[in-house]
Amino acid sequence: MKVGVITLFPELMDGALEHGVIGRARTKGQLELELSNPRDLTADKHRTVDDRPFGGGPGMVMTPAPLSAAIVSLKEAMPEAPVVYLSPQGRPFDQAMARAWQAHGSVILVAGRYEGIDERVIDRLVDEEVSLGDFVLSGGEFAALAIIDAVTRLEPGVLGDPLSAEEDSFGIEGLLDCPHYTRPEVYENQTVPAVLMSGDHKAIARWRRQQSLARTRDRRPELLEKADLTKEDKVFLTSLGPSDGN
Ligand SMILES: CN(C)c1cccc(CNc2ccc(C(N)=O)cn2)c1
Numbered sequence: 001m002k003v004g005v006i007t008l009f010p011e012l013m014d015g016a017l018e019h020g021v022i023g024r025a026r027t028k029g030q031l032e033l034e035l036s037n038p039r040d041l042t043a044d045k046h047r048t049v050d051d052r053p054f055g056g057g058p059g060m061v062m063t064p065a066p067l068s069a070a071i072v073s074l075k076e077a078m079p080e081a082p083v084v085y086l087s088p089q090g091r092p093f094d095q096a097m098a099r100a101w102q103a104h105g106s107v108i109l110v111a112g113r114y115e116g117i118d119e120r121v122i123d124r125l126v127d128e129e130v131s132l133g134d135f136v137l138s139g140g141e142f143a144a145l146a147i148i149d150a151v152t153r154l155e156p157g158v159l160g161d162p163l164s165a166e167e168d169s170f171g172i173e174g175l176l177d178c179p180h181y182t183r184p185e186v187y188e189n190q191t192v193p194a195v196l197m198s199g200d201h202k203a204i205a206r207w208r209r210q211q212s213l214a215r216t217r218d219r220r221p222e223l224l225e226k227a228d229l230t231k232e233d234k235v236f237l238t239s240l241g242p243s244d245g246n
Pocket residue numbers: 086087088112113114115116117130131132133134135136137138139140143
């Protein structure tokens with residue numbers, strides 16, 4: 001997986017991507033990261049990357065020339081990569097998008113600062129505007145980091161057990177994950193569901209599936225519409241009483 005990132009704070013990105021699963025993926029060459037800082041591509045003495053908005057109003061806007069130069073420099077290195085601008089105005093990011101970009105093999109992420117970027121850069125160079133959710137951050141870097149993590153963990157060989165990429169939430173036809181337990185068997189006088197200690201793998205798989213179904217119905221019923229449920233799933237769901245909402 002090749003990921004390009006345009007950011008005014010490359011050190012903030014680099015540090016966050018040196019550890020854990022993502023750090024190992026970089027060491028093993030499963031993730032190639034290329035950062036480009038518009039400030040390095042400015043032509044003026046003050047290395048200006050932002051300016052006041054035409055029409056007035058609060059905050060600053062990222063100026064088009066250095067930002068465009070940074071995007072073009074990464075497009076030259078990764079000509080097939082879609083250019084994705086992270087902003088609260090974008091299309092909601094989801095696991096399907098993560099899978100699509102992992103399958104494609106490369107993506108260029110534009111992390112904006114201030115009140116955003118000059119719209120002419122979006123018109124000319126951005127393929128897709130994407131949002132992590134309905135909230136505002138001081139910059140797109142943390143959104144970019146989340147996307148890099150979500151995409152990299154789907155790369156074959158990155159996760160120890162390949163199933164776990166499929167098994168976590170939104171992996172099994174978009175259902176929420178079941179509860180998990182580990183040692184000690186009794187913690188603060190609370191025990192572990194007996195079925196998990198039974199060694200009956202069929203019963204365990206059924207319990208986990210039913211927990212996922214019940215939890216999805218209680219917390220995210222709209223996901224059930226999109227999930228492809230078996231007959232047994234549907235029988236189980238109808239057997240549940242009214243949702244207690246948690
Ligand atoms: C209008 N405005 C403040 C703004 C516009 C563009 C970028 C940024 C940088 N901050 C971001 C980026 C993404 C997200 C997200 N939800 O994905 C949240 N914040 C802020």
